[in-house]
Amino acid sequence: MNERDSRLLAAYEALLEAFGPQGWWPGDGPFEVMVGAVLTQNTSWRNVEHAIGRIRAAGAMDPASMAEMTLGGLEELARPSGSFRRKARTLSLLSKAALSARGGLPGLLSRPQDELRRDLLAIPGIGPETADSIVVYAAGLPVFVVDAYARRFVERHGIASPLDRYEEVQAAFEGALGSDADKLGECHALLVELGKRHCGPSPCCGDCPLRYDLPTS
DNA sequence: GCCCAGGTGGGTA
DNA sequence: TACCCACATGGG
Numbered sequence: 001m002n003e004r005d006s007r008l009l010a011a012y013e014a015l016l017e018a019f020g021p022q023g024w025w026p027g028d029g030p031f032e033v034m035v036g037a038v039l040t041q042n043t044s045w046r047n048v049e050h051a052i053g054r055i056r057a058a059g060a061m062d063p064a065s066m067a068e069m070t071l072g073g074l075e076e077l078a079r080p081s082g083s084f085r086r087k088a089r090t091l092s093l094l095s096k097a098a099l100s101a102r103g104g105l106p107g108l109l110s111r112p113q114d115e116l117r118r119d120l121l122a123i124p125g126i127g128p129e130t131a132d133s134i135v136v137y138a139a140g141l142p143v144f145v146v147d148a149y150a151r152r153f154v155e156r157h158g159i160a161s162p163l164d165r166y167e168e169v170q171a172a173f174e175g176a177l178g179s180d181a182d183k184l185g186e187c188h189a190l191l192v193e194l195g196k197r198h199c200g201p202s203p204c205c206g207d208c209p210l211r212y213d214l215p216t217s
Numbered sequence: 218g219c220c221c222a223g224g225t226g227g228g229t230a
Numbered sequence: 231t232a233c234c235c236a237c238a239t240g241g242g
Contacts, residue, residue: 024223041224047240048223082239086225127225147223192223221242229234 001176004159008176011157012183015190022189025137027052030109031098032061037133038090038125039081050080063105066095090125097123109139116141128166136188142181144173145188149195 001009026045027033035055039048052061054077060066066074074088081087097119101108109116116139120131132145144150146169153159154169177183 037223040222042222042237043224043239044222044241046222050240080239082222083224083237084239086237090225125225129224133223145223149223188223195223219242222240225237227235230232 004172005176007157007159008173011153012177012187012190015194016186019190019193021186022193024185024189025133027137028061030138031063031105033138034094034098034134035061035066035091037130037137038087038094039078041083041087041125041130043081043083047081051078051084054078054080063095063098066091067099086125090123093123094126113139113141113143117143132170136181136185140181142174142179142184144170144177144184146170146173147188147192149191150188152195153191 025033025036027036032052036048036052039051055061055066058069058073058077060069060074060077069077069092071088071092074092075084078084078088078091098105098108101111103110108119111119113135117131117135120126120134121128126134129145129147132143135141135143136145146166150169150173154172159172173187174184177187
């Protein structure tokens with residue numbers, strides 16, 4: 001275990017101690033987790049909940065029902081989450097992929113990790129972050145989700161250097177935390193919570209659980 | 218009224 | 231490769 005791994009692991013443990021388990025992903029079953037992952041793109045969770053509620057109420061929160069919906073109908077349900085035309089198209093494609101997979105949705109989610117990730121990325125509107133969110137929170141496979149908060153975190157703690165690319169930041173966390181889906185998922189959730197409380201655009205405040213006495217440049 | 222939110226994809230240099 | 235911008239709603 002090198003210096004970087006030690007610091008990442010220590011940060012994870014400090015955050016878990018400070019905030020407690022986050023219980024992510026919020027969602028009723030794997031399909032709803034997948035839907036939420038798409039809807040939350042560049043969108044606050046409050047708006048996502050609104051859209052999820054509409055999809056549930058319309059009886060469309062399963063692959064078969066969603067795949068049957070017209071694009072226009074799905075757009076109306078997704079509207080509160082913003083970028084609704086794009087997201088409706090992605091959700092439609094995603095539901096059809098789940099429906100047509102061998103073994104349906106459970107079959108899709110039990111595929112080998114790299115194949116699942118690749119197939120998700122092939123769907124327009126699903127990028128690395130959304131794909132990885134589905135891999136870890138819906139399929140329960142060990143991958144770390146790199147988002148704006150995680151990037152900000154590694155930069156603030158001087159772990160950044162040339163750790164710019166998505167896969168490099170991801171490998172850093174996975175190397176430090178190991179191949180434990182629960183742990184990797186929990187770590188991402190904790191970083192989001194940290195970011196919401198302490199790591200906004202302005203410098204961190206004094207009561208940060210991580211004690212920002214590290215170089216912040 | 219302005220900025221941001223648990224990004225992605227297309228375009229341009 | 232590296233930026234820039236549209237997407238679009240709702241909350242602070």
